Amino acid sequence: MTYQKVEAVRGNTGVMTDARFPLAQLPTPLEFADRLTKAWGGPQIYIKRDDLTGFGLSGNKVRKLEYHLAAAKAAGATTLVTCGAVQSNHCRATAIVAARTGMKCLLLLRSSDGQPPKHVEGNHLLQRLAGAQVRFITPREWHDRAALMEAVASELAAAGELAWIMPAGASDRLGVMAFDNALVELSQQIEGPATIWHASSSAGTTAGLALGVARHQLDMRVVGSSVGESKAELTEAVHALLVESGASDAPFEVVDDYVGLGYGKTTDEELLVQMEATRLTGLIWDPTYTGKALVGLKQEIESGRFEPSDQVVFWHTGGGFAVFAHSFPLG
Numbered sequence: 001m002t003y004q005k006v007e008a009v010r011g012n013t014g015v016m017t018d019a020r021f022p023l024a025q026l027p028t029p030l031e032f033a034d035r036l037t038k039a040w041g042g043p044q045i046y047i048k049r050d051d052l053t054g055f056g057l058s059g060n061k062v063r064k065l066e067y068h069l070a071a072a073k074a075a076g077a078t079t080l081v082t083c084g085a086v087q088s089n090h091c092r093a094t095a096i097v098a099a100r101t102g103m104k105c106l107l108l109l110r111s112s113d114g115q116p117p118k119h120v121e122g123n124h125l126l127q128r129l130a131g132a133q134v135r136f137i138t139p140r141e142w143h144d145r146a147a148l149m150e151a152v153a154s155e156l157a158a159a160g161e162l163a164w165i166m167p168a169g170a171s172d173r174l175g176v177m178a179f180d181n182a183l184v185e186l187s188q189q190i191e192g193p194a195t196i197w198h199a200s201s202s203a204g205t206t207a208g209l210a211l212g213v214a215r216h217q218l219d220m221r222v223v224g225s226s227v228g229e230s231k232a233e234l235t236e237a238v239h240a241l242l243v244e245s246g247a248s249d250a251p252f253e254v255v256d257d258y259v260g261l262g263y264g265k266t267t268d269e270e271l272l273v274q275m276e277a278t279r280l281t282g283l284i285w286d287p288t289y290t291g292k293a294l295v296g297l298k299q300e301i302e303s304g305r306f307e308p309s310d311q312v313v314f315w316h317t318g319g320g321f322a323v324f325a326h327s328f329p330l331g
């Protein structure tokens, strides 16, 4: 195989199909969180259980990977190449998908010093158990991740492999499209008006939810609670994905008041909210994504954003394995 062929599939344009390779357990349930609703004294809180898309595949990323995998297979790709933080859920899900479908997987993982982590735990353990090849890059190299993945594709081509490159979080047009189906599910589970509250990072989930709400004319408001990026950056990224997806007018809102110490960093106060929510729902939340978005939701409730009769759908985007790589203020 030649590098030209890799070029042809890069960017997921030339051979893109709208096909879906079924991997997730769908539809995921929508559950009313009665005790959380009562304890937080605000709107009616429902949880969309995308943490149940599958065990190793749990979370929102599998929805995106179903479309990427179909396109990768159609292109004849042999190796999934992507990038993320060491504890990336997307990288974990990609490694598991590769193992499940007989593909290879190569991950570029960002660590603070470009070195492997001291402990192989949480999502990183699962990436390794699934047999992914991993390379560590520094935060500075992360800025050049697209070029680094190209170089990897080139290297693989020389070894007779054809790479399918996915951006961080699989947040591109294919990833956005994957959420259309999710909104069809939701429309069969609850009637609006409602606010869809969720953790937002690489913009794909927010863009996908906004696209689905607009396409199906649902009476729902999409709010992405940033877990690291500024409101301006994230809004721009979501908007760019919507433009690329032909839905530039789809409304959405981004809030960045709850990023706290920044991506992947937590305070005990945040972890206590996350633990409180586990004790009120029996659900596992993770410190980087859903835990932070829950902190945001709780504070917005306290500041009076919602009426008690309002409905909030908290999109549980998964990520639970990260709790096994974190310490908690258990008292």
Ligand SMILES: Cc1ncc(COP(=O)(O)O)c(C=O)c1O
Pocket (backbone or CB within 6 Å): 059, 060, 088, 089, 090, 169, 171, 199, 200, 201, 202, 203, 204, 205, 206, 286, 289, 290, 317, 318, 319
């Ligand atoms: C558990 C979890 N929730 C939410 C998100 C955010 O999704 P997106 O990157 O599409 O904004 C991620 C992304 O990695 C995630 O792993």
